[in-house]
Amino acid sequence: MSNLERAIAEWRRQMAASGVKTSESLNELEAHLRDDVEHSIRSGRSAEQAFEGAVQRLGSTEAIRKEFSKCERARCRYFVHRGLVIGIGVFLLGEAFCYFAMIPAALAASQAYSQWLGFSAIRWKPDEYISFVWRVMLGMSLGFEVPVVVLTLVKIGVVKYRFLAKARKYVIIINLGLAALLTTPEVITQLVLFLPLQLLYEISALVTWYWECPDKKRETTAESSPG
């Protein structure tokens, strides 16, 4: 490794230590530094002079870190606000989906199921029915919030795909538990709640994986290219 490479690596380490955290930003600043150094060397300066000049022109590390973190905070605020707005919309959508599509389907299925077993269909008492509908609607609407919450957390950098993949088995248990708790003690209605809940989680994980994909590719190539 040449002196210049060592100096750049050390500079990068300092930038990271001072709080410029994302490797995306570090890669970009490093690319800039290399552009500047190359330009100076071409116009006749020594590598050392070129490096020092480039670092100086880049400005104080503290100021850069501050600007980046301001930027990051604004980004977080934006995604949290957007998450809230979408979350409210999705909650209402979940209620509607549940009331108009899922509950009729679940009731029909459970009726067919008991008939198939040879029982007469369950007769609902009004208060039981209302409580059932209310619970499934609440469960489903909260389930619909899962992608909104998960994807917002991913966007603001709290959660990564690896975490979602690891958490899968716990999520399955939680969803099964919720489904058992919120529906009638009968397999069909439980599945009708569990499957969409799990599907929503899987969709969130898939979207996260897709988002991270190009990032990973970028990082590995940028890291393995000392230029």
Next chain:
Amino acid sequence: MYSCDMIEKELVAASTEPLILSLLSKGQSYGYELIQEIRRLSGDNIRWTDGMLYPVLHRMEHKGWIKSRWMEIENGRKRKYYSIKKDGHQALKQKRKQWSALNSVLSGLWKEQYV
């Protein structure tokens, strides 16, 4: 180091976005090139602190005005190129109106005074 023609800090800050949008509307570019281009076009009177450009670019990207992608250049190095998006053109149009309005007011006033 600072010549008296150097444009003031506040004005430089206010003009950063329209300058970037205008440059990118001519074609894609990267941070270092944008800085050099502005320095050249302004006769060295606009000097951005190099490192401060990138948070601005990120903010503009986040607003959906510009987009970026890493491209490989010679000897395997990578550079992040920015290009303008449709919303960026729209924003530029707005900014252009505002700066032109300001410019025409000042020009009008100064003409009255000096001619």
